[in-house]
Amino acid sequence: MGPELHLQxxxxxxxxxxxxxxxxxxxxEAQEDKKDHSPEKRRRGLFGKIIPA
Structure with a gap:
């Protein structure tokens, strides 16, 4: 096999x-975006600690 063919x-x-x-x-990315828009999205921050999801 020639070097040109190998390079190609x-x-x-x-x-x-x-x-x-x-x-x-x-x-x-599409699958992660799909997860982000699910209704079961976890609450974050202060309210996530006070009010369980």
Missing amino acids: MITYRAIELREQADNYRLAR
């Missing part, structure tokens, strides 16, 4: 891995 393969694989990481990050 490495570059292509790096692009694929970046896309997978972006997709994973977006999915994780």
Whole structure:
């Protein structure tokens, strides 16, 4: 395998891995955002200690 072909393969694989990481990050952020808007959100601060959720 020539060095040019090897470099192209490495570059292509790096692009694929970046896309997978972006997709994973977006999915994780969406899931965290979904949890934040749930009605069972815990109370924080002073009132969370006084009034149980």
